[in-house]
Amino acid sequence: MNTVLQARPRNFVSTPSVEGIARRALRYLQSGYSVHLRGPAGTGKTTLALHLADLLSRPIMLLFGDDEFKTSDLIGNQSGYTRKKVVDNFIHSVIKVEDELRHNWVDSRLTLACREGFTLVYDEFNRSRPEVNNVLLSALEEKLLVLPPSGHRPEYLRVSPHFRAIFTSNPEEYAGVHGTQDALLDRLITIHMPEPDELTQQQILVQKVGIEPAAALLIVRLVRSFQTETEANGTTSLRPCLMIANICQEHGIPPMVEDADFREICSDILLSRVVQDFPGATHTLWDLFNHFIAATEVLDPVAVTHAEATVPATTPPASVSSFTETEAAVEEAKEAEGTALQGRIYDYLQTEGEAKLTEIEAALSLSRFKVVDALRSLVEAGRLEKHNGTGKPTVYRIPAGV
Numbered sequence: 395m396n397t398v399l400q401a402r403p404r405n406f407v408s409t410p411s412v413e414g415i416a417r418r419a420l421r422y423l424q425s426g427y428s429v430h431l432r433g434p435a436g437t438g439k440t441t442l443a444l445h446l447a448d449l450l451s452r453p454i455m456l457l458f459g460d461d462e463f464k465t466s467d468l469i470g471n472q473s474g475y476t477r478k479k480v481v482d483n484f485i486h487s488v489i490k491v492e493d494e495l496r497h498n499w500v501d502s503r504l505t506l507a508c509r510e511g512f513t514l515v516y517d518e519f520n521r522s523r524p525e526v527n528n529v530l531l532s533a534l535e536e537k538l539l540v541l542p543p544s545g546h547r548p549e550y551l552r553v554s555p556h557f558r559a560i561f562t563s564n565p566e567e568y569a570g571v572h573g574t575q576d577a578l579l580d581r582l583i584t585i586h587m588p589e590p591d592e593l594t595q596q597q598i599l600v601q602k603v604g605i606e607p608a609a610a611l612l613i614v615r616l617v618r619s620f621q622t623e624t625e626a627n628g629t630t631s632l633r634p635c636l637m638i639a640n641i642c643q644e645h646g647i648p649p650m651v652e653d654a655d656f657r658e659i660c661s662d663i664l665l666s667r668v669v670q671d672f673p674g675a676t677h678t679l680w681d682l683f684n685h686f687i688a689a690t691e692v693l694d695p696v697a698v699t700h701a702e703a704t705v706p707a708t709t710p711p712a713s714v715s716s717f718t719e720t721e722a723a724v725e726e727a728k729e730a731e732g733t734a735l736q737g738r739i740y741d742y743l744q745t746e747g748e749a750k751l752t753e754i755e756a757a758l759s760l761s762r763f764k765v766v767d768a769l770r771s772l773v774e775a776g777r778l779e780k781h782n783g784t785g786k787p788t789v790y791r792i793p794a795g796v
Contacts, residue, residue, distance in 0.1 A: 406445045407597045408763070409591070411591050416449075417761075419446050419583075420446055429582065429583050429584075430561040430585065432584055433564075436630030437590065437630055439517075442587070444456075444515060449763070449766055451751045452556060453512045453513070454515060455503045455504075455512050456517065457503050457514060460522055461570060464526060466542075469539065508533055508539045512557065513557075513560065514559045515560050516559060516560070516562070520564070533557075534578075534581040539553055561582060595632055598636070599614065613635050613639055620675075620679055623678045637663050642656065647659065651687050660679065661676075735760070736771060740792070742758060743791060751765060777792070778790050778792060
């Protein structure tokens with residue numbers, strides 16, 4: 395129960411829609427409120443929650459909702475074991491908890507996070523029963539965590555002012571999900587997580603799978619079109635997109651609708667999600683294949699001139715080409731901006747010697763998102779070092795000899 399994962403988001407994809415949600419959520423967290431990310435599975439709630447926790451620059455406690463949870467699983471219990479904390483140093487401090495044989499009170503994750511002022515990420519919290527989550531009410535509102543009666547310690551714990559909580563949940567119609575009590579929802583700021591837009595899904599496929607932007611866009615548009623045509627309400631298109639892209643990338647299959655292997659992959663992954671009217675969904679998918687092939691042929695002069703050609707053209711539609719050219723220009727501009735920002739931060743640290751994230755943010759009048767990305771790049775390049783103290787903010791400095 396008390397083993398905390400090494401939770402750090404890798405290759406976080408930031409697009410205007412994602413950054414807009416992240417900016418709102420970070421604003422609420424910095425004001426001392428807890429945030430609740432609610433939406434269907436596959437919309438990136440957990441990834442965004444970990445990214446937000448990273449932006450807070452505090453150690454993270456990761457907790458997964460479970461129908462078998464008891465209140466003691468959240469706050470602790472009297473046990474033959476106690477826990478010792480070990481701080482791991484990487485992109486941010488994450489607390490790992492190890493067992494030692496000793497008869498004593500054992501803090502659980504919520505208690506430890508409240509005492510030390512860590513960021514609690516409670517993933518799919520509504521899989522835990524409502525009566526178990528009632529212990530959160532006083533911790534979020536009165537900033538007091540009520541503990542079981544004992545003659546050897548106080549019966550309540552004053553919550554650290556640095557404590558923050560980020561919750562994620564799936565819709566209540568999902569299997570294994572409980573309704574959430576109004577009293578708890580009233581203490582949270584809930585943000586609905588929509589289906590990632592086309593640009594976000596394309597960028598996720600490019601960054602996480604490594605396929606070309608035009609191929610990623612084709613997969614995204616094909617999957618989204620199929621789900622629209624089959625009225626697949628409540629299902630996300632991102633996961634099937636990732637499956638298709640991963641398989642094609644790993645096995646060298648070209649993401650082209652005229653390729654037989656690609657069509658088979660799409661059929662197996664997309665049709666397996668069809669609940670009813672399987673023959674109709676199959677017909678719809680093959681109509682979409684033909685539509686995408688026809689769209690490519692019309693825009694390819696070779697295919698128009700040589701109508702007898704047996705292999706359809708593979709040139710992407712003009713809209714795809716122009717889109718990727720514009721995207722390349724935007725990426726170049728972002729890269730140049732990032733390099734300039736890294737230079738400013740590096741020059742500032744040369745002058746100051748060392749500084750915390752918040753100090754850099756305030757001194758250079760920059761947003762938290764840009765500062766975190768720039769610092770991460772500088773650390774990965776070996777130009778900066780991170781120094782973490784137990785329960786203390788990270789300090790950045792230039793390594794000796796650099």
